Amino acid sequence: MGLKIDVLTCTACMACELACGYHRDDAFALLSSCIMPYRAKEKKNYVGVMLKEEDSLVAARPEGLEINRIGEQQDPEKEADASAKPMLLREACDLCEDVDDGPLCIKFCPVNAISMD
Amino acid sequence: MEYLASNKIGIVDLTTREILEEELEDDLVLEKIGGVGITRSLYDRFADEDPVILGTGLLTGSLVPGSALSVITAKSPVTGRVSHAPLTLDAGMELKYSGFDYLVIKGAAVKPVYLWVHDGILDINEDNDLWGKDVWAATDHIRSLMGDDLIQVLGIGEAGERASDLAQICINYWQSGDRMGFGGLLGKKQLKLIAIRGMGLLEIAEPEEFVEHCAGLLSAVKSGGAAKIRGIAAMAAALGAPDLDDWLKPLTHKHMACFNTPLPTNTFVFLDEDPALLKETTVAEPGFLLTDISPLLKLKRLGLPAADACRILRECAKRGMDGAAVAELSEKAGLKDMGAIQGALSTLKGPAPTAGETAFSPWAAIGNQDPATWLRRQAVAYIFGLDPVFALIAPELTEEKLLDIASIGTELELTSETLDEVVAHITGS
Numbered sequence: 001m002g003l004k005i006d007v008l009t010c011t012a013c014m015a016c017e018l019a020c021g022y023h024r025d026d027a028f029a030l031l032s033s034c035i036m037p038y039r040a041k042e043k044k045n046y047v048g049v050m051l052k053e054e055d056s057l058v059a060a061r062p063e064g065l066e067i068n069r070i071g072e073q074q075d076p077e078k079e080a081d082a083s084a085k086p087m088l089l090r091e092a093c094d095l096c097e098d099v100d101d102g103p104l105c106i107k108f109c110p111v112n113a114i115s116m117d
Numbered sequence: 118m119e120y121l122a123s124n125k126i127g128i129v130d131l132t133t134r135e136i137l138e139e140e141l142e143d144d145l146v147l148e149k150i151g152g153v154g155i156t157r158s159l160y161d162r163f164a165d166e167d168p169v170i171l172g173t174g175l176l177t178g179s180l181v182p183g184s185a186l187s188v189i190t191a192k193s194p195v196t197g198r199v200s201h202a203p204l205t206l207d208a209g210m211e212l213k214y215s216g217f218d219y220l221v222i223k224g225a226a227v228k229p230v231y232l233w234v235h236d237g238i239l240d241i242n243e244d245n246d247l248w249g250k251d252v253w254a255a256t257d258h259i260r261s262l263m264g265d266d267l268i269q270v271l272g273i274g275e276a277g278e279r280a281s282d283l284a285q286i287c288i289n290y291w292q293s294g295d296r297m298g299f300g301g302l303l304g305k306k307q308l309k310l311i312a313i314r315g316m317g318l319l320e321i322a323e324p325e326e327f328v329e330h331c332a333g334l335l336s337a338v339k340s341g342g343a344a345k346i347r348g349i350a351a352m353a354a355a356l357g358a359p360d361l362d363d364w365l366k367p368l369t370h371k372h373m374a375c376f377n378t379p380l381p382t383n384t385f386v387f388l389d390e391d392p393a394l395l396k397e398t399t400v401a402e403p404g405f406l407l408t409d410i411s412p413l414l415k416l417k418r419l420g421l422p423a424a425d426a427c428r429i430l431r432e433c434a435k436r437g438m439d440g441a442a443v444a445e446l447s448e449k450a451g452l453k454d455m456g457a458i459q460g461a462l463s464t465l466k467g468p469a470p471t472a473g474e475t476a477f478s479p480w481a482a483i484g485n486q487d488p489a490t491w492l493r494r495q496a497v498a499y500i501f502g503l504d505p506v507f508a509l510i511a512p513e514l515t516e517e518k519l520l521d522i523a524s525i526g527t528e529l530e531l532t533s534e535t536l537d538e539v540v541a542h543i544t545g546s
Binding site for chain 2: 008011012013014015018019022025026027028029030031039040041042043044045046047061062063104108110111
């Protein structure tokens, strides 16, 4: 069981990232979130959502889902996303296991772009 | 100020290059709450030094729905009045997490500079390559220099550099709600841009209770009448303005939200790429993010095709010009096609006719709102740090609930009487 992200519905509002940061820190911060919309290709309006799981880094892109196993060598021809490195250092998604009504990213997504898979 | 704040006011003197820091005192928050309440207070304190004040709302950057807003307060060269313009998209949030709640920028540099605001540090830097660049190139330059594409850039283009009344402070590549000519103020100060990166942390007095209230507010908004709004055309219609949907739809790539704003109030249009493209485009600059309803309405009224209107606005953003003022002045000059309007951009002169008559940029004053209601709602949004367009169509965020949640988050006793006093001071009512 994990998170399912509909990136075509996502509006990149970052509510999921902030909610996740709150889950980690009991405060508002963005640096410890295991989920984040990436905003680095702003002029192209190319938006996706990255999720750090226990063994993988999931990139939900408009083209489809990309799952990169952590520790395995990636395609050297492929341009690394600037947001990927700090994501690898973060704690993996625990589906907000201590929260009664489920993951906070789902709860705070205003457009219902995140659900349980 | 221990909660929902970085507890720091930065005071920059561009003339002497002196940078001071002050704590954000609880007493100031108890008296002025935040946002425009405090930026106006700081403006009054430094009024003799021609200040430009940047400030965050009390709830900016929190999980309260719509918490995207920071504000610029300065004396408008267009109206001659102390005025306020919104900073939305992700820039308002970024300032909140930069380690500063408020920035006072006074004096003028003797040669072009930029401010670098990050991690509680404030630097005045020179860069000989920046002045003369358009807004897009300047944003690219500073992000490349710092190696971080998430830096938020408040910058000016050639219009600001020549202190035009039509100049606007842009946000990254896009138009902002600055209808007050503040871009020209930065030009006079020889301040090309303010680069902001926020990686801070905001403590909450009662975290669980605060977040539960945020969830309740979001739930109410999602159940409310505006919940289905997607994009700038739908937003215009919701505010009672003429319908832009059929006009813009063929260009629409995706609707985009400001930080933590439930409704995507902006629309990205593809002008040099297929709007239906789902994968990453190979075109470096395929389109434009529409953030401002007014110039679209005005350019449509001139009879322009949507693509031409959007190209004009993209050019305005590169030059750092207020698109609504350009549209209005173009109409007055009898310019009716893209070539004529773009050709006149460097010679169009103000005063910008769109600055409005209140202390707030009329960025959100669209359609058929009651002026008194609009003024009050804008004041509240600018105090708490809510996207002002969103605030207009989200009555679920009542003043009572905002005061309640702010008190829970800060442990300060904030009352409706205080809010009334701050609103009265800001609006002059």
